[in-house]
Every structure is written in C-alpha cells, then in structure tokens.
Amino acid sequence: MSRAEGAGRGRLLRSELRLIFGRRRNWVGALVLASVPVLIAIAVKVAGSSSGDSFIFGQITDNGLFVALAALTVELPFFLPIAVAAISADAIAGEANLGTLRYLLVTPVDRTRLLVVKMTAIAVFAAVATLLVAAVGATIGLAIFGGGDVLTVSGTTLGFAEGLLRLVLVCAYLTLNLVALGAVGLFVSTLTEQPIAATIATLVLTLASQILDALSQLSVIHPYLLTHYWMDFGELLRDPLSLAPLGPGALCAVAYVAVFGAAAWARFTSADVSA
Amino acid sequence: MGPTSTLAVSSSGLTKRFASGQVAVAGIDLAVPTGAVYGFLGPNGSGKTTTIRMLLGLLHPTAGEHTLLGEPMPRGSATVLPRVGALVEGPAFHPYLSGRDNLLRLDAADLTVDGRTARARVGEAMDRVGLGHAAAKRYRHYSLGMRQRLGLAAALLRPRELFVLDEPTNGLDPQGTREVRSLLLEVAAAGATVVLSTHLLSEVDQVCSHVGVMHRGKLVAQETLAALRTRHAPRVVVTTTDPAGALAVLTAAGLADGRAAAGRAGALLGDAAPEELVAALVGAGVPVSGFAVEAATLEETFVELTGEGFDVAG
Numbered sequence: 001m002s003r004a005e006g007a008g009r010g011r012l013l014r015s016e017l018r019l020i021f022g023r024r025r026n027w028v029g030a031l032v033l034a035s036v037p038v039l040i041a042i043a044v045k046v047a048g049s050s051s052g053d054s055f056i057f058g059q060i061t062d063n064g065l066f067v068a069l070a071a072l073t074v075e076l077p078f079f080l081p082i083a084v085a086a087i088s089a090d091a092i093a094g095e096a097n098l099g100t101l102r103y104l105l106v107t108p109v110d111r112t113r114l115l116v117v118k119m120t121a122i123a124v125f126a127a128v129a130t131l132l133v134a135a136v137g138a139t140i141g142l143a144i145f146g147g148g149d150v151l152t153v154s155g156t157t158l159g160f161a162e163g164l165l166r167l168v169l170v171c172a173y174l175t176l177n178l179v180a181l182g183a184v185g186l187f188v189s190t191l192t193e194q195p196i197a198a199t200i201a202t203l204v205l206t207l208a209s210q211i212l213d214a215l216s217q218l219s220v221i222h223p224y225l226l227t228h229y230w231m232d233f234g235e236l237l238r239d240p241l242s243l244a245p246l247g248p249g250a251l252c253a254v255a256y257v258a259v260f261g262a263a264a265w266a267r268f269t270s271a272d273v274s275a
Numbered sequence: 276m277g278p279t280s281t282l283a284v285s286s287s288g289l290t291k292r293f294a295s296g297q298v299a300v301a302g303i304d305l306a307v308p309t310g311a312v313y314g315f316l317g318p319n320g321s322g323k324t325t326t327i328r329m330l331l332g333l334l335h336p337t338a339g340e341h342t343l344l345g346e347p348m349p350r351g352s353a354t355v356l357p358r359v360g361a362l363v364e365g366p367a368f369h370p371y372l373s374g375r376d377n378l379l380r381l382d383a384a385d386l387t388v389d390g391r392t393a394r395a396r397v398g399e400a401m402d403r404v405g406l407g408h409a410a411a412k413r414y415r416h417y418s419l420g421m422r423q424r425l426g427l428a429a430a431l432l433r434p435r436e437l438f439v440l441d442e443p444t445n446g447l448d449p450q451g452t453r454e455v456r457s458l459l460l461e462v463a464a465a466g467a468t469v470v471l472s473t474h475l476l477s478e479v480d481q482v483c484s485h486v487g488v489m490h491r492g493k494l495v496a497q498e499t500l501a502a503l504r505t506r507h508a509p510r511v512v513v514t515t516t517d518p519a520g521a522l523a524v525l526t527a528a529g530l531a532d533g534r535a536a537a538g539r540a541g542a543l544l545g546d547a548a549p550e551e552l553v554a555a556l557v558g559a560g561v562p563v564s565g566f567a568v569e570a571a572t573l574e575e576t577f578v579e580l581t582g583e584g585f586d587v588a589g
Binding site: 011012014015019022023024098099100102103104105106107108109110270272273274 | 331335353359363380
C-alpha cells in the first residue's frame with residue numbers, strides 16, 4: 001500500500017468518526033452516559049454509603065475513583081449497550097435508509113473496506129463511551145471524595161497510580177466486550193434498511209443474553225452468551241493483579257467479533273443494494 | 276481491438292430476476308458508443324433504474340455481463356468507477372450535514388483522489404451547479420432542486436469519462452432544467468460519454484445523440500436519434516370518397532406501402548413531390564377532399580415502440 005493510499009484509507013475513517021461524533025443525537029446519548037456518575041457521586045455525597053452497598057459502592061466515600069467503577073457497573077447492563085447498539089446498527093442500515101450507501105459504493109468503496117471502516121469506528125466509539133463514563137466518574141469522584149489509596153477486593157491497598165491503571169484496564173476489558181456487541185449490531189445492520197429496527201434487534205439480543213444468563217437451569221449455554229463474562233472486570237480489583245480470569249471473557253468477545261464480523265461480511269458483500 | 280474498445284458501456288444478455296420472481300430486466304444488449312449522449316428512455320417501471328444499478332455494481336445480475344469504459348464489471352470496479360460520475364434514483368445525502376460536508380465525505384471515500392485538494396474541488400463542483408451560496412447549509416434544508424444539484428455536484432467532484440445520470444432534471448424548475456441540460460452538453464463537449472436515463476422525450480430531443488428504449492425489461496430500440504427519426508418516414512394521406520382510385524394513383528406514382536381504408540388512402544411519400552401527387556390525383560378524376568403529408572413525431576414513435584404514453588411536458 002502506498003503512502004497516499006494509506007492516507008486515503010484514513011480519510012474515510014476520519015469522515016466516519018466525524019459523522020458519529022458530530023451527530024447531535026449522539027451528543028445527547030453521551031450526556032446521558034455522563035450523567036450517571038454525576039448522579040451516583042451526588043447521591044452518595046448527600047445520603048452517604050449504607051451497609052447494603054456492594055464492594056464498589058461501599059468504597060466511594062474513601063476514594064473517588066470508585067465513582068467511575070460504580071458508574072460502569074450501573075451502565076453496563078443497559079446504557080452502554082444501548083449506545084453501542086444504536087451506533088453499530090446504524091452503520092449499514094442507516095446509510096441504506098438514507099440512500100447514501102449506494103453513493104458510497106459507486107464512489108467506489110469496496111464493500112469489505114467499508115465494513116472494516118465501520119467496525120473500526122464502532123470500536124472507537126465503544127472505547128470513547130466507556131472512557132467517557134470512567135473519566136467523568138473519576139473526575140467528579142476525586143473532586144468530591146478525594147483520591148487516596150485504593151482498597152482491593154483482596155483487602156490490600158494500592159497506590160493512586162496503580163488504582164488508576166486498574167481503572168484503565170477495566171475500561172479496556174469492557175471496551176472489548178462492547179466491541180463484540182458492536183459486531184453483532186453490525187451484522188444485524190446488514191440485514192435491514194431500518195436502523196431503528198436494527199438497534200432494537202441488537203438490544204433485544206443483548207437483553208435476551210442477560211436473561212438467559214440469569215437462569216441457572218441453562219448453565220450449559222452460559223459460557224457462550226455474549227454478556228456472560230461482562231462482570232468479570234471485578235477480577236481486576238484483586239491483588240496481586242492477574243489477567244488470567246479475564247481470559248474466557250476476552251476469548252468469548254474475540255469469538256463474537258470473528259463470527260459476526262464474518263457473517264456481516266458474507267451478507268454484505270453478496271447483497272443487492274436496492275435502497 | 277475488440278468492439279468494446281469503442282463502447283463506453285456494453286452489455287450482453289444482462290438480466291435481473293428478483294427473488295420475487297419478477298424479471299425486471301430481460302437480457303438486454305446495450306451499446307453506448309464513446310462520446311455519445313445516450314438517452315435511456317422508458318416509462319416508469321420499465322427496468323431503467325435496475326439496469327443502471329447493475330451497470331454500477333449495486334445489483335448482481337442474474338445472467339449476462341457488461342463492461343464500463345472497456346473494463347469488465349464488476350471486476351474492474353476499483354479502477355473504473357472513479358472515472359464514472361453517477362446519479363442513481365435521485366440524490367441521497369446525510370440530512371444533518373451541510374452540502375459541503377456531504378461532498379467532502381464522498382470525496383474522502385475515494386481512494387484515487389488527493390485529499391489536500393478536496394476543499395477546492397468541492398467548492399468548484401458546487402459553484403458549477405450553482406450551489407456555491409448554499410454550501411454551508413444543512414442538506415435537510417435544501418429544496419428538491421438543490422438536492423438534485425448537489426447530486427450532480429457529487430458526480431462532478433473530479434474529471435470523469437462517463438456519466439450515468441438517472442433522471443437528473445427531476446424536481447428542477449424550468450430554469451434549473453435548462454442549466455442541467457447545458458451542463459450535460461458541456462461535459463459531453465469535453466469528451467465525456469453520458470448515459471441519461473429519463474422519461475422525458477423533450478430531454479432526449481434536445482441533448483441526445485443516441486437512444487435506447489426500454490419497455491417491460493427489454494431494450495426495444497437502440498440507435499442514433501437521427502436513425503430513429505427516419506424510422507417512421509412521412510406518409511401521404513388522401514381523404515377521398517374513392518380510396519381505391521386514390522391508392523391506384525399513388526401506387527402508379529411509385530409510392531410504397533400503399534393502403535386504402537374507408538374514406539382515405541395513404542402511402543409512404545418517399546422521394547415523390549407532394550404537389551405532383553395532388554395534380555396526378557386530380558388528373559385521374561379522384562375526388563380529393565383532403566391531402567396531407569404526415570411525419571410521425573418522436574412521441575408517436577415511442578408510443579408505437581412501447582404502447583405507452585410519455586410525459587412530453589418539461
């Protein structure tokens with residue numbers, strides 16, 4: 001690939017990101033995502049922590065970084081998936097719905113290249129959404145509760161820098177899992193010209209996965225569920241740090257990206273574009 | 276050199292059957308000479324847009340093959356399509372982006388252009404279609420005519436050798452229609468081939484050198500506009516109480532395809548002089564109450580080809 005060609009490829013991705021991050025709808029979504037840590041911080045400040053709180057919520061008054069972790073925990077089942085589902089399901093279906101897909105394809109944009117660019121943009125969005133929640137949470141948490149040593153689940157304490165690193169690792173793990181959801185959304189997006197339908201379908205799949213995961217009678221299928229390993233990020237709060245417990249979750253996420261990415265490719269590269 | 280080397284667009288047996296079983300395009304053999312302004316005519320639903328979508332690689336043909344600019348498609352897409360400017364089934368852009376940002380996005384998708392010249396080229400294309408003043412306006416606030424112009428601007432983002440334009444004057448006012456037609460003639464004069472899909476006869480009449488007529492998925496005629504005009508040579512029509520006598524005179528004068536009916540007789544005029552025919556009729560004692568030379572209009576020719584009327588307004 002020549003340098004000019006490489007730059008050409010970068011242009012479409014930048015355009016894609018501008019489209020996502022320049023859209024007012026997505027700014028509203030970001031505002032919702034960012035309001036949760038603010039809400040948590042204020043609630044804990046006003047009412048104090050109670051004995052019924054989980055480990056993460058219980059630590060907020062001691063260290064502001066835990067506001068970020070608490071917000072991620074709260075937003076993981078629904079708010080973060082809804083954001084990623086909306087973006088990924090819009091990827092192809094949105095362009096098909098507007099008719100802009102046909103003009104991209106006759107420019108021409110190779111269909112495989114378009115999928116790669118769309119998937120990359122979804123991954124960037126998933127990372128930004130996760131980091132936004134974490135950053136707002138950490139900022140308001142540190143402002144209100146201060147940041148000292150970080151208590152681990154194992155009972156030891158970590159320095160502030162080490163605590164911050166753990167938070168970044170949590171974000172990385174959650175991003176990977178949200179990218180897996182994004183791959184599912186991208187595949188659904190190649191099936192329809194209705195972005196809203198694709199968003200809802202992707203969300204339904206996510207919620208169905210969570211429901212199935214809650215039924216112990218179905219434990220045999222649990223290891224294959226998209227959402228099964230999401231809460232494993234708590235393993236990152238142990239001392240000493242071990243990434244091994246995150247292996248199954250990471251593997252599951254990579255498998256989802258591979259399978260649904262391939263399905264999206266097979267569908268999109270053979271589809272008639274009549275929109 | 277093969278015959279395709281002089282054809283900007285060619286197809287053989289190009290067919291599209293949809294999953295529903297409907298055959299939208301039934302084995303058409305297109306031949307658009309390089310440099311032609313090819314009017315792709317047909318009533319709505321005759322298969323024009325489906326054909327264009329297949330030509331551009333948006334739909335996979337059920338059977339048949341085609342070339343664009345001499346290259347087999349869809350294999351040659353990456354090298355051919357950058358040289359093709361297209362307007363397919365109306366303009367389509369992101370509503371919440373400005374006209375300029377929409378064009379910048381399309382330009383960003385093109386691997387064969389230099390991103391550093393994007394702004395200049397976008398500005399130039401918008402000026403060319405008369406949208407310079409509305410470049411920063413959101414697409415959603417564009418009128419139908421402005422949208423159509425923006426679609427044309429996208430086709431003009433870079434020099435092209437072939438334009439495939441589906442109903443480019445749709446939604447334009449008379450002034451806009453004239454501007455688009457002069458734009459077409461301008462790019463054609465610069466050497467580009469233009470395939471102009473339309474249901475407007477006047478459009479074909481004014482700008483096209485070649486015509487292909489679609490009817491129910493079939494290409495029922497394909498020739499130069501001049502040849503199509505002479506396809507229906509002028510006929511002599513005599514109104515008379517003695518059709519048989521009139522027919523005898525016309526036949527004796529050497530006119531071909533003579534026919535007689537109640538109250539009238541007619542034949543192909545050919546090289547005969549109408550005034551001499553009148554004299555001959557009167558000399559033979561045929562009571563002539565009417566005499567006319569009727570040339571079929573383009574519209575009549577198309578109605579005959581397709582059995583359907585065309586919108587001749589606009």
